[in-house]
Amino acid sequence: MTATIGGGPGDTGVFGRQYDAIDRAVELGTASGRLISVSFPETLPSDADGEHPLLDRVHEYLDGAEDDFADVEVAITVPTDQRSVLESVRNVPYGESVDIERIVKMTGGLDHEEDEDLRTAREALRANPVPLVVPDHRVRNAEGATPETVAARLRDIEGVRSV
Template structure:
């Protein structure tokens, strides 16, 4: 990505609906699944191509995608750990909680759940790999992404 990538980009991706990304200073700051593409969105962007390939079944962990997180520190720690869950693998909230530095109790599971639900860039930070956690994605899309990742 270069500096000209700053903006809002969106594309309809078949059964998955519209994927909308926001980019600032060459970093992804948001990803959402709106009902319709926003009027101000540009349709073409290499990251949308990359996401489209993943939704078609190609494996990609999006490790090369720069992300700018503007979230509370404890949420950042959770989401950074989620990014380390390997493609095709899953975890649960309790296990994830124990692996995040500074979190380890059942009470801390609330912090993990809040971070997953507020994930500003789902798919790129794969909260769908947390099987019993809330999702920032529309109902069923997290399950569909897990299915795609577990397919040979």
């Protein structure tokens, strides 16, 4: 989470492009050179700028280039326990998947045998403001913020097995 995603502190706005590989658009929200949101709308808003270096990387990723987006600096505004879960998800390598219990085990302060902690992890995945960069599509048996049709396609691109 160390590299800014564009032109620095003045890089603020909404950026997006349509991608045939997922039959959707990818829309990015940035503030002060940090990624604050990723979504997958069916159509882009008219004010979305199509030129952004991260969109170029997304294009390459969707074409099969391995990219874990680990250097993309994000600004996540969620409760601390959810932030910890999302940081654990961010550590799941490209091309691999884990179940929700493993994510909880990877997250300090949470216990995979506690229903409340599993619920916290599931809530964090559903509230994930930056899917793809925090790859909730790599977590099995839990719904993430990435629409399921897009998540399935991302797993296919990465060669992630669903078992």
